[in-house]
Amino acid sequence: MRKRLYLICFSALLLIVAFLVSPELQWLRIALFLASYLTVGGEIILNAFKNLINGQVFDENFLMSLATIGAIVIGEYPEGVTVMLLYQIGELFQSYAVDKSRKSIAGLMDIRPDYANLKKGDELVKVDPDEVQIGDIIVIKAGEKVPLDARVIEGTSLLDTSALSGESVPREVTVGSEILSGCINLNGVLTAEVIKEFEESTASKILDLVENASSKKSRSEKFITKFAKYYTPVVVLVAVFLALLPPLILPGAAFKEWIYRSLSFLVVSCPCALVISIPLSFFGGIGGASGKGILVKGSNYLEALAQTEIMVMDKTGTLTKGVFKVQDIHPIGISQSELLKLAAYAEGYSNHPISASLKQAYGQEINNQLIDEVEEISGHGVVATVEGKKVVAGNARLMEKMGISCSETDLNGTVVHLAVDNSYAGYILIADELKEDAKQAIKELKETGIKQTVMLTGDTEKAAVKVAEELGIEKVFAGLLPGDKVEKVEELIEQKSEKGKLAFVGDGLNDAPVLARADIGIAMGGLGSDAAIEAADIVIMTDEPSKIATAIRISKKTLKIAYQNIIFAIGVKILVLLLSALGITTMWAAIFADVGVAILAILNSFRALNVKDL
C-alpha cells in the first residue's frame, strides 16, 4: 500500500509540472503527461494485459486501461492521466477502508486466544492452544484470555465475559466452575483442567460461526451479484454503440466527441462499489451484533429479522427465569418470618426444588438439631417436629388428610400450606419469576413494529394468561406439549403475510424442532450451551429477552444502510451514464461515479458496525 502511495505522489507531481509547462513546449508536456500516466497506471495496464491473455475481458483493470488509453489517443492527455490517477487514489482509499473495517470487526471479535500456559510437571510452558488436549492442566494468569473451555481446580477470580456475551458485569468463578474460552481473567490466578479441545471450545466455535455467517448470503447480496454480472457487459456494449453509431448516422457528429463519451461509459462500468458495500454492511451488522452478545448465523437471517411480523415466545426460561422462588408469604396468627422459618426447617431435609426455594428465601443456616421426626409424604408434603412444635407443610390435600381446614387459594404457582400444632398458620406461594427485562422486552418488540406477540407454554391456562397480561402479550396458547408447539407455529405461519416472517424464541434445549420450523429460530442463553448454538439461526448469549428487540433494531439499521448503498450507487451510476451519453459531463464525473461512490458506500457501511445505542 505504501508503494502505491509513493507512486501516486510522484505521478501527481509530474502531472502538476506538466500543467505548468508552457503550451508552446508541446512535446515536453506530452512527455511529462505520459511519464505521469505510466508511473501511476503501469501496473494496471500490465494486469489488464495479463488478464486479457487469461480471457478476463470485463475486468476493471482492462476497462480502466482502455478508457484512459483511449482518452490519450484522441488527444485528451490531461484527462486520461488524471482519471488514472484518481482511479488509483480511489483504489488506495478503498483498500484502506476495507482494511480498516476488517480490523475493526476483528477487534470486536478479539476472542481468539494466542497461547495457553500448559502445566508440565512443575513447569509452565507457553503453547499453541491447538496443542492442548482434554484433561491437560492449564494456568490462566490475571489479564490473560482463557484459551480453552475448562473447569477450575484451583483459585478464584472474576471473569470478564463481555467479549462473548456483551454482559459488562464480571462473573465470579471458583473451584468447580466451568470457564469458557474467550473470557478474560481479571484478577486471580486460575488453574484449570481442560474439558474441550480448541476447535470445540467456545471461542473457536463463535469465531467460526461469525466468519461463516456472511457465506449465507442475503437476498440483497444475491441481487447485487446478479446485477453486477449483467451490468458491466451491458454498459460496455452500450459504450461500443455510442462510439460507432452516432458518428455514422448523425450528420456532422464527430468521432472524437462520441468516442470521448463512450470512454466515460467504460470508466463507470465497474460494479465494485456495489459488490463491496452490500456484504460489508451485513458483515458490519453481524460483527456489531456479536459485540452485543447476539450471534447471527447468516446474513440471510439478519435480513429476515427486519421483516418479522409474528414473534412467538416460549414462556419458561425465555420470559421467566425458569427458577422457582418464594413470591408471597401469607401468615395467619404468626409473623411472616416465623412462618418462613418453620417452612424452611420442616423441609430442611428435602431436596425438592420447592424446598430449595424455601431455604433460599429463608437465607439462614438450618440447624439440623432443631428438626426431629421428619416424615415426607410423597405428593403431599412434609410432617416434622421443629423446636418441639409439630409442623405440617404441604399442599391442600395434605391439610385435608391431617384434618386441618385451610382457605382455598386461587393463585398461580405452587402453594405450600402450613399448620403448627394442628392449627392452620397460613401459606407460602412459590412461583417462577419473570425476567427483569421481560416487560421492557415486549414493549420494545412492539416498538420495532412486530404485529403480533404470542406466548407458548406447557403451563396451565391460568398461569399463562396472568403472565401474558402482565407483559402485554396478545395471544397465549397454554397446556402444550413440545410436539404441539410445532403445530401451533405452523398454524401461525399460515396467518402471516407473504413477505412477513415468523420468529420463535426458545431456550434451545427443548425447543429444537420449533426453532427449526420457524422462519427465524432464536435461542436464549446460548453461552455455554452447544445445543442452543446448534439449533438456532440467531443465538442470544445472555438471558435477556430485551436483546431480541436489539437484534431487530440492528437488522433494520443494517438493511437500511444496504438499501441506501444500492440506491445511491446505482442511482449515481445511471445518472452519470445518462449525462455522459448526452455529452453534458466529462470523464471527471465518471471517475467520481466509480471510485467516489465506492468510497462513500464503504464509509456508509461502516455505520452498520456501530450498534452502541441500539
Next chain:
Amino acid sequence: MKKKFILKGLGCANCAAKMEEAINKLDGVQEATVNFFTQKLTIVGEDDKMPTIVEESKKIIKKIEPQVVLEKA
C-alpha cells in the same frame, strides 16, 4: 470434506464473487464460498476429488486475480 484457505492479497470484491462462482462449478464441489472480508475460501467437496478441486481452484484464482497467494488456513 471441508478445506479452508486464506486468499492473501484478495483486493476486489467483484473478483471474489467471480472466483466463488467458478469454483462452485467445478466437478465434485458441494459448496464453495469466498469471503471477501475475512479473505477466506472454504470448499466443501467430495473426498476423492479434493486434490483436483484444489488444483483447479488455484488456477481459477490465478486467472482472476494473479497477485493473490493461496495459503492454508
